[in-house]
Amino acid sequence: MEIFWNKNPQLIAELSKVKTIMKNTIGHPDSFVRDPIFQMIEAGGKMLRPSLLILSSKFGNYDSKRVLPVAAAIELLHTATLIHDDIIDNSRIRRGIETIQSKIGKDAAVYSGDYIIARSFMLINEQYDENMIKNLSKKISQICVGELKQYRFRYNSDISIYDYIKIVSAKTAALFSLSMYIGAYLGGIEEKTTRLFGLTGLRAGIAYQIIDDCLDYCGTDATILKSSHNDLKQGFYTLPLICALRNDKKGTLKSLLDTSNFSGDAVYKIYNIVVEKNGIHDAKRIAEKYTEKAYDALRRLPECESRATLDHILNALLDRQY
Secondary structure: OOOOOOOOHHHHHHHHHHHHHHHHHHOOOOHHHHHHHHHHHHHOOOOHHHHHHHHHHOOOOOOHHHHHHHHHHHHHHHHHHHHHHHHHHOOOEEOOEEOHHHHHOHHHHHHHHHHHHHHHHHHHHOOOOHHHHHHHHHHHHHHHHHHHHHHHOOOOOOOOHHHHHHHHHHHHHHHHHHHHHHHHHHOOOOHHHHHHHHHHHHHHHHHHHHHHHHHHHHOOHHHHOEOOOHHHHOOOOOHHHHHHHHHOOOOHHHHHHHHOOOOHHHHHHHHHHHHHOOHHHHHHHHHHHHHHHHHHHHOOOOOOHHHHHHHHHHHHHHOOOO
């Protein structure tokens, strides 16, 4: 976290408080329940969603006592989705450490994720209005639908760019959008402008997921701090592969996908074709387009220090190695 936010020490301090709230919310006397979740929280991650929420709230009347618990709840929800993703993907590594499903088993990991979701809603329910609960519930539903849509297209080489964008808009970008929307809402910003924050987050979230999917092809377990090439091995065809399929006029890649057993050699061949057919290059160009769309929305927000920080974040999300 500190590496990603090293130019904003104040935000690092606030995110440290968010982590403390997360741990206090999760705290349980049974170490079997508590310790694996604590280890995942301590391992960190970029803490993007709480950061976006905090920065958005600072466009208005910032109240840390109201904002930080919501930021913690959002990050807890994100953490729960990661635990469930790791179960589905059979991932061994997350944030540079062993995943909960690998450490204590899939069944226990499912309950760990469910426990976190329940605790995050309890945190929100204690002191916030009904509108907050409705928004969180709606976005969690969107995330689940996005995951189901992704599963529907599993091993389907006919998936289109449009299908992919619809999936990532729900499963990833929805929480980015919610973070910025709720941050602005907590800052007391008018509804019309608050929706503009949500739009900025949605577009930034799409670009973020595209780059994440590119890193799954060109990164390693060590550089991206999680299991690489997992999407492909699980039959989830992401944008670099979709772009390569579109560029492969002879159909070599489609034929390989439709007959592959996704062993080590097959994955290596698919990877090489994706690179050769400019799949990663074209996917990154699309990420740049969505980042520019996010900038378009961001520039319509009031000028302030937080806007400058958000501007930096959008650029940093494109140029990252994890």
